[in-house]
Amino acid sequence: MVAIVYQKDKRSGITYAYHSISFWDKEKKQSRARRTLIGRVDNITGEIVPTDGRNRKKAEEKPPINRGRPAINSVKRTFFGATYLLDAIGEKLGITQDLKQCFPDTYKQILSLAYYLILEDSTPMYRFEKWGILHKHPYGDNITSQRSSELFASITEEDKQRFFTLQGKRRVEQEFWAYDTTTLSSYSETLRQVQYGHNKEHDQLPQLKLALVFGQDSNLPFYYRKLAGNIPDSKTIHRLLEELEILGYSKVKLVMDRGFYSEYNINCLYQNHVKFLVSAKMSLNFIRNELDEIYESFRSFENYNDNYEFYCRTVRSSWNYTQKRPYKGDNLKESRRIYIHYYYNIDQAADDEKDFDRKLISLKQELESGERVLQHEKLYQQFITWKTTPKRGTQVMVKEESVIEVKRYFGFFALITNETMNAVTALELYRNKDVVEKAFGNLKERLNMRRTLVSSEQSLDGKLFVQFVALIYLSYIKKQMQEKDLVKRFSIPGLLDKLDVIECFEQPGKALQVGEMVEKLEQLYYDLGVTPPTSL
Structure with missing residues (x-):
């Protein structure tokens, strides 16, 4: 007896159809069934779509798929307002141009997947098909789960580094760069860099680490890398400096928390002529010794800052710089200038x-x-x-x-730097470092990175890159919302949902028509630094 059986995959949500043939097993003396996969069930039409395993000969006779945006050969009405915003941001920040230069054959797919991650808020990749039908996006065609996996695997390290270089050149060279790491828990046991270590979210799962560099003025990320989950923050600076030098960044200024402090790291920063601002533990001897010299007069009226409601004072000191010189077989020892900014909050x-x-x-x-x-x-x-x-x-x-x-040292904290600035400026620069922490929040929540489910190194690397591209858009939107005071009225999802209702109408041989738009929506585009869409 032949029947069609439907079975839903709980993880992916995809329903598959099978030919089921019943027969009698003489050895086991029971009824058995032999199933053959027919295809997957389309969620919209209910039709069974044949998989690659069925009708291969027929599939080979089909014309090759056009990977670019297909020509308009039918009447279409799709949502356009939010994807138009992302198109405009991509042009403004050079994302589209840089991706096209680095990934000439796949940049449209990368952009469409990044748009989907931004607008669908943590929705799994296999739901792209439904979203893609309803929205106008750069690729203009469906990207199946298999195709997205192939795309992730095709993104090479060389192409990523080229993109980082191009994006970095668009940033302000004189600005400080915030550097920090976060942990990404993983269910995978096959990824080499997934290790047990200090998990910042106190998960019991193994993890990998993600390091991110952010411009503090632009509030935009331009570089990231992943590393093993058991590597402490203090061990990452030397490698970061090497990679930034390879990318061609000669004038570097880094802001880091005290997890990155070590004598070795500070020596590396001096050796590479890097300007830095780093939080230091009050338990360090040289920090306490300098404070002891000014301790009795620290809480004087002249040192009080009314805006921040704390006492602050800067001390110029000396750093005992050491450098191993294998080519000379000795250790160079010098005194380098360093500033210690002290703060006291009663x-x-x-x-x-x-x-x-x-x-x-x-x-x-x-x-x-x-x-x-x-x-x-x-x-x-x-x-x-x-x-x-x-x-x-x-x-x-x-x-x-x-x-x-x-x-004696309760209420005190200290920042150290090799650049001349006052204590208040240093604190403001350091506090702006939270742009990285907020970016990590966007990565984990909006970009579905709380738990990694990929099982191969290539897929993980590619998916991280697409999510990083999406993070650039989110960071720009967030900055504009803060500057225009939109954060009191909207969340990022709420604002994007407002724009997402705008439709566009396409038909063969006709110019694109944009749907009606109220003045409030037009103003949102202007607030976000973008000209509102108009019919072509």
Whole structure:
């Protein structure tokens, strides 16, 4: 008996159709069925679309598929407002031109997939077909899951580096570049760089890391790379500087958090003539020693900043620079100029002291009850003395000198730099570094990067690149929204949805016609730095 059986793939959401032939198995003495795949079921028409495994001979007789935008041979009405915005941004930022130069055969597919990621907000790739039918986009044709995987695998490292170079040349050379990393958890066990390490989101999954460089004035990313998930931030600077030099960036200024601080990294930055602004731990000896010299006069009226409500002061100091010189067989030792910007927040100091006292109480109770915590052994030794006797039990005393020494630096934080600037300017530059953190949020949430599901290195590299292209568009939109104060009225998805209702009408031999548009929508385009669409 022959029947057609339908089965839905829970992961992809695709429904497949099979020929099912029933027969009697004499050995097992039971009814069995033999299935043969026919094809996938079209979600819109309900028709069964043959797969590559069926009617191959017939498929080979078909004319080759045109990978460019097909000529208009039928009447079409599609959504146009949001994709038009992305078209205009791509031209303005040179994204389209740079992609075309680096990927002449596939740049339209890359753009269409990037548009889809931006406008559909975390929707899986296999849903592109439905979106592509309803929207006007650069490629103008469907991109199947298989085709998108092939596209990702075709994106080479050489082409990516060319794109980074072209985009980097469009950025302001004198601006500081924010550099940071994030972790991307993965379900895949086959990717070589997926490793267990310090996960910034406290996932229990293995991970890989993504490092991103952002222009602080332009608020646009222009470079990224992935690295193994168990590599600490402090180990990434030397490689970053090498790659930036290869890309031709001679004038580099980096802003980084304290996770990137190490003596080796600071020496590397000096050696490569890189301007830097880095957060430094208050526990470092040279940071504390310089602060001790000005500690008593630090909280004076002259050092108070009313706008930020903290005290600040800058100290010029010396960095003990060292450089190994294998070609001479020695170590170069010199003194280099460095500036330390100190900040003191009295409210933060009070909060830190309360939290610390609560911690001391907790440590004291652990010892008195006999329920010691292995991870707290160093804290017991540093801040507490205790004695246990059969008659009086455990008596616990706090080491007052150790406590006073720690509390002395509560409320303080420090930034170090090799460029002349005042403390307030340095802080503003450092705080602008959160453009990277926000970009990571966009990558993980809007661009469906919270968990990576790809199983091959090539697919991962290609997908990351397409998502990076999408991130450039999102970063531009976000900056314009902030400058025009649109963030109070719209989220990014909300604004794009407003524009996405605008339609266009196409028919053979006729110019493209744009649907009606109210003045408020026209103003949104102007606010985003784009001229509103008009009929051609």
